Amino acid sequence: MTSDTKMKLSRRTLLASTAASALLPVVGVPRVAFAADDVVRIGFLAPLTGPVAAWGKPGLDGCQIWADWTNAAGGVKIGDKSYKVELVSYDDEDDAGKARVGATKLIREHGVKFIMMLGGNSWPGVEEIAARQGMLFSTLLPSDLSPSTKTLIAPCEVHPIYNVTGVEWLAANRPELKTAVICAQDDALGKPSVATYLAAFEAAGIQMAGPPLFFDPDTKDFAPVMTQLLAKNPDILCLDTCYADYVQPLCEQAFQQGYKGQIISCTLDFYQRIIERTSKEFMEGVIFQFPDFDDPALNDERINFRDPNKFFAEYVKRFGANEWSAVSWEYASILDLWSDAAQRAGSAEPASVLPAMQEGGKGKHAFGEARWWGKDLFGIDNALVGDWPVVVIRDGKARIAEFRSIPAWWDKHGDLLIKHMTDLGQMWNQRT
Amino acid sequence: MPEFLLQTIFNASYAASYMALIAVGLVLIFGVMGVINFAHGDLYMVGSYAVVFLYAGFGLPFLVAVAAGLIFVGLLGILMEIALFRPLRTNPLGGLIASIGFLLMLQSLVVLGFGLRNQHIPPVSQGGITIGGAFLTYERLGVIVAAVVLLGSLWLFLKRSKFGWALRACAQDREAAALQGISINQTARYAMFIGAGLAGVAGAMTAPLVSPTPFMGHTVIVTAFIIIIVGGIGSLEGAVVAAILYAFVHTFVTTFYDGVVANIVGLLLMLAVLVVKPQGLFGVRERA
Numbered sequence: 001m002t003s004d005t006k007m008k009l010s011r012r013t014l015l016a017s018t019a020a021s022a023l024l025p026v027v028g029v030p031r032v033a034f035a036a037d038d039v040v041r042i043g044f045l046a047p048l049t050g051p052v053a054a055w056g057k058p059g060l061d062g063c064q065i066w067a068d069w070t071n072a073a074g075g076v077k078i079g080d081k082s083y084k085v086e087l088v089s090y091d092d093e094d095d096a097g098k099a100r101v102g103a104t105k106l107i108r109e110h111g112v113k114f115i116m117m118l119g120g121n122s123w124p125g126v127e128e129i130a131a132r133q134g135m136l137f138s139t140l141l142p143s144d145l146s147p148s149t150k151t152l153i154a155p156c157e158v159h160p161i162y163n164v165t166g167v168e169w170l171a172a173n174r175p176e177l178k179t180a181v182i183c184a185q186d187d188a189l190g191k192p193s194v195a196t197y198l199a200a201f202e203a204a205g206i207q208m209a210g211p212p213l214f215f216d217p218d219t220k221d222f223a224p225v226m227t228q229l230l231a232k233n234p235d236i237l238c239l240d241t242c243y244a245d246y247v248q249p250l251c252e253q254a255f256q257q258g259y260k261g262q263i264i265s266c267t268l269d270f271y272q273r274i275i276e277r278t279s280k281e282f283m284e285g286v287i288f289q290f291p292d293f294d295d296p297a298l299n300d301e302r303i304n305f306r307d308p309n310k311f312f313a314e315y316v317k318r319f320g321a322n323e324w325s326a327v328s329w330e331y332a333s334i335l336d337l338w339s340d341a342a343q344r345a346g347s348a349e350p351a352s353v354l355p356a357m358q359e360g361g362k363g364k365h366a367f368g369e370a371r372w373w374g375k376d377l378f379g380i381d382n383a384l385v386g387d388w389p390v391v392v393i394r395d396g397k398a399r400i401a402e403f404r405s406i407p408a409w410w411d412k413h414g415d416l417l418i419k420h421m422t423d424l425g426q427m428w429n430q431r432t
Numbered sequence: 433m434p435e436f437l438l439q440t441i442f443n444a445s446y447a448a449s450y451m452a453l454i455a456v457g458l459v460l461i462f463g464v465m466g467v468i469n470f471a472h473g474d475l476y477m478v479g480s481y482a483v484v485f486l487y488a489g490f491g492l493p494f495l496v497a498v499a500a501g502l503i504f505v506g507l508l509g510i511l512m513e514i515a516l517f518r519p520l521r522t523n524p525l526g527g528l529i530a531s532i533g534f535l536l537m538l539q540s541l542v543v544l545g546f547g548l549r550n551q552h553i554p555p556v557s558q559g560g561i562t563i564g565g566a567f568l569t570y571e572r573l574g575v576i577v578a579a580v581v582l583l584g585s586l587w588l589f590l591k592r593s594k595f596g597w598a599l600r601a602c603a604q605d606r607e608a609a610a611l612q613g614i615s616i617n618q619t620a621r622y623a624m625f626i627g628a629g630l631a632g633v634a635g636a637m638t639a640p641l642v643s644p645t646p647f648m649g650h651t652v653i654v655t656a657f658i659i660i661i662v663g664g665i666g667s668l669e670g671a672v673v674a675a676i677l678y679a680f681v682h683t684f685v686t687t688f689y690d691g692v693v694a695n696i697v698g699l700l701l702m703l704a705v706l707v708v709k710p711q712g713l714f715g716v717r718e719r720a
Contacts (some may be wrong), residue, residue: 048548049548049549050548050647053548053549054549057549186692213690214690214692215686215690215691215692216691216692216694216695218651218695219691220642220648221443221446221447221641221642223442223443223446223572223683224440224443224683224686224687224691225687225691227436227439227440227443227687228686228687228688231436245643248643249641249642249643256560256567256569257439257567258567270552276554276555277554277555277558278558279558322552
């Protein structure tokens with residue numbers, strides 16, 4: 001900084017600034033005033049710490065943007081009144097016991113009207129509370145759905161079913177690839193995802209070069225895992241739904257151990273860091289399922305997410321580009337659906353919001369019109385399913401290659417998915 | 433197949449190296465001071481955060497950050513000896529409990545300073561050597577070289593220097609060593625500096641390979657205890673041999689079979705050693 005541009009803080013400047021700051025609440029920036037009781041609280045119950053935090057914390061950050069924008073625009077109009085939206089978060093650390101405590105606190109102490117969860121490992125702790133209280137819960141993992149909990153919905157992410165779109169696109173665009181290997185952490189996120197990839201590979205005529213490799217979630221050194229995978233000499237290396245903290249070292253190991261083939265993964269969070277630790281050339285063409293929201297393809301008129309590019313810019317401004325993850329937009333898109341349903345229902349009560357949300361069996365998913373579906377797979381039509389983007393790394397940047405229809409794949413290959421889900425004990429009626 | 437085997441040997445050698453550094457430090461502290469230092473895994477964690485802070489944060493050269501990590505964690509060890517272990521020397525469980533309290537403090541301080549998320553560290557080097565089709569990165573090779581150099585230097589220090597003799601004397605019999613004019617407090621400080629420093633350097637060297645978190649010490653301390661039990665509690669040579677044995681068994685089972693089974697095999701290895709040779713591979717049977 002040159003001396004010309006240095007800011008000098010004089011006594012007069014300091015006094016003027018202090019006076020301006022003091023007057024700002026009176027005459028300053030326009031804002032909306034809400035009465036103390038005109039507040040509707042939404043619970044956020046997801047891992048904010050630990051290895052799964054990348055699928056919790058960035059989502060909470062995205063929700064904060066949504067809440068700030070909504071409140072600045074006058075709040076959510078329910079009945080005759082406008083309500084300020086207040087987020088109340090609880091870190092469940094991806095643990096069922098902590099999720100149970102969190103759900104109880106959110107309902108009893110904070111009076112929330114809706115609770116958003118990541119789901120998976122944490123859901124079993126909450127299932128009984130949801131059924132007993134009739135509270136409306138959302139999960140990003142429809143594999144949590146079952147007919148015993150009618151108030152659990154998967155309105156955004158149809159994990160892991162959308163993974164079929166990536167494999168389908170890969171098979172259509174690189175038909176020369178014939179063999180694949182897959183690895184995942186041995187848990188409630190990894191297994192249904194492996195079943196889905198196995199079904200998708202089978203549907204696409206891609207052979208598995210070896211059985212799925214399930215590794216201990218406590219694994220710290222991924223070199224042996226990758227050595228075992230690459231020993232099969234696969235055309236395709238599938239990283240399933242490995243957590244962000246695993247995808248990076250797995251890619252790094254694949255790079256270091258000389259892998260030259262195709263990589264496909266459910267997520268590729270913080271992919272800039274992976275490129276930094278491998279190379280742009282190595283990561284070129286990697287397929288995954290979660291776009292950056294500055295993608296021009298999201299400006300298409302069928303997209304229901306409000307101002308995706310502006311949302312991304314605001315997110316980057318507040319938290320940094322490297323903090324954007326698969327879930328940064330997802331919980332916010334669920335809030336879109338919830339507020340739309342609450343406004344139509346004229347009530348924030350879960351018993352009114354859910355029927356409004358599912359009216360006509362259709363809904364406005366972030367990526368376009370979708371249908372409430374899932375009875376064959378989850379025993380209940382509580383997953384909102386439509387198109388999903390296939391994302392490819394091009395010149396170091398994630399870009400949407402195409403939107404593909406999940407229901408269209410399901411109509412053709414649903415029996416394969418049920419077969420593999422059953423083999424791995426992941427059907428709703430097999431889970432304990 | 434040969435390159436697959438060689439790659440697995442490289443992987444196991446890396447794992448054996450950092451495990452040996454940690455386990456030898458733990459053994460040294462136990463041998464000289466009779467303290468089971470539960471905070472040892474978190475000294476390893478602090479070593480990695482030294483690299484997060486100095487190399488990733490301030491852009492200092494990696495080796496400078498590693499050296500700083502060694503010294504800082506070593507000094508932390510001296511602080512532990514003076515503030516925690518010395519006042520509780522007569523209490524058999526005092527050191528153990530104090531170290532648990534200290535590890536919780538370390539974790540909380542790191543959480544306050546750096547947050548809970550995994551830390552990203554830019555690569556130190558992307559190069560490496562290829563032997564027989566198997567690849568070993570310079571980052572991993574660096575850990576192996578550091579372990580060989582540091583453990584070799586420690587061996588020379590213990591065998592050839594006056595302070596090394598004092599440490600060994602204290603490890604054999606503290607009271608007899610004191611009667612020979614050896615300062616127990618001074619040797620305890622040396623032992624803590626070296627033991628903690630070894631954990632710190634292991635953490636610092638492996639930091640770019642593991643994405644540090646405030647809780648990364650948990651699994652490390654469990655593995656370190658398995659190693660020192662297998663090697664023989666109090667035996668430095670035993671810790672090195674057991675680290676190599678454990679790392680090779682664990683890595684080979686993970687690569688050829690399954691990572692979860694590898695953990696079970698590691699525990700079975702400890703059980704088998706305890707049944708056949710309760711004092712550990714290099715431990716000395718205590719006289720009745």
